[in-house]
Amino acid sequence: MTFEMFVTVMMNGLTLGALYFIVASGFSLIFGLMRTVNMAHGTLYLIGAYLGYSVYDLTENWYYAIAAGMTAAAVFGAIMQVTLLGWMQGQELRQALVTIGLSIIVADQLLAHYGGLSLQFFPPDALFGATAFPIIERYPTFRLFQIGAAVAVGVALWLILNRTKLGLMIRAGVDDREMLAAMGVRVSLVAVVVFALGAALAGLGGVIGGSAQPFSQGTDVRFLLTSLVVVIVGGMGSIGGTAIGAIIVGMAEQWGQALFPTYSVIVTFVIMAAVLAVRPQGIMGRPS
């Protein structure tokens, strides 16, 4: 393996990890902080991608697609939380089953509406093409943008959680839900906001991911799987843990594909099993 190839695979792993971070941070937010189980996270990704695509098709504006994808996923997520998941708070298995049922229905309806062919966005000119990059000379601009977007999401989440009143309420809710409610905070409303925020991140991931690689039926399963593995490895409810998990999974996938192509999936799962054996709560997770 040449040094150039080494750098390319490292960059590919990092940029893939960046996309995974955007999607999985939403999952981690919803489950890790609000204890709401959401097995429809991949579905929210797909809703963001498809509805973003509809708007992209009409307006030919990629930024509108981003806004539409995030809004669609957030609205759907908020509706899920208000109508179904909110009142079964604490019944984790039931929430898991309900969201699995929803994801089957939504995936089938998306298939009926959009068909089974792969779709893909074309990012605007500013993000298209390649940029000069040390050692490997050129690297796709959009992949570099993915890293920027992931960093922006990470910083924004950290600021929301640590520097705003909403963040204060969310963190208080993690520690003692009843006490927070007793202090006059409408915990159910906070939960809806957090769910919408997490869903919007899935939708954002849908449009960004749909610009980097085509999406179709089955993409939802892939991103649900990735979100699960990332938070299992990184630890629930920790932004830093999610970032570490996302980079590990992204790297494992890219290095696996580069070194032993048809066995690459196994690498990810060996890592997951190893983390579970040593630290069941994940690398940065708090022991339960």
Add this chain to the structure above:
Amino acid sequence: MTGMIRSWPLALTAAVIAVLVILPLLLPNFWIANILGRSIAYGIIALSLTFLATYGGFVSLAQTMIAGVAGYTIAILAPTAIPAGAGWSYGLAIPFAILMATLAGLIVGAIAVRTRGIYLLMITLALAVGFSLFVQSNVELFNGYEGIRNVVGPDVFGMPFRTPLVFYYVSLATAVLLYLGVMYLVRTPFGLVLQALRDNSRRAAALGYNTALHRIAAFGAAGFIAGCGGVLTCFYNIGISPGSVGMGATVNILIMSVIGGLGHPIGAFIGALIFTLIDTFAASIYDRDRFNTLIGLLFLVIVLASPDGVLGIGKKLAGLFRRKERSAEAAPVSPAQASPAQSEH
């Protein structure tokens, strides 16, 4: 839970089995193989999930994957398979496939042993989806996306395995043995410890029981059950492909177990029968292409209305009926007396 087992007396079980044995005389071949036989074969896989959920409290989504391990093992070893594999005889390949599934169950149990509840569900789902992506991308062993075809099964008494009657009776016999095996197992000391761990693992551990070993052994037993189902469904589908172990297939088994009810092993077969009926007759109910929407809605309604599935609904109705009967006998039942009967479920 024990009360529930007693309320399913042996006589009823024997009667149901007798009806199932006679049924092929009355029904056309399509019903025997494609409705009843298929329900029983998939019901066995669902039984492995229901067993873990009911008696261990583990909702494992890896059971379809474990059935797939058996299915792929037999497909790779089978003498008739296309592309040709090892070419063992079925007499050797079938026990080996079930052994591999049992091992896979033990491995899943070992990976998930320190987690429970929703984490267990997530980890087993991740393992299941990972396995399907792996077999899909690996051509060397698993023939990638196409999978392995023409796994027809052995001849039984000189008749091909896929003769409706042969497939039906072999599936039925396997299911009855496994069902009775589960009902026996949960009353052995091992089964009682398993239920103790489900109800209060700290207390059971304090009594000196090895929590981890019991849990892993339960996954091994469930792996054995799922392996039997995996071999049968592989013969039913005349082969196996990544679609048989993917997210869709995994969720289908979950749907069967939940619709039937995660309160008693028989729920697995009831759920499998309902699922198969809807799958077969969806065209006349709604739209064949939108089967997933239909089954998804039914699943959602069941989870929302009766988390214990059809069995739960049946028990509620039976409870209502019994209460009416009792009040008709003018025997006033105080709430305190009535509550133990309620608390059984």
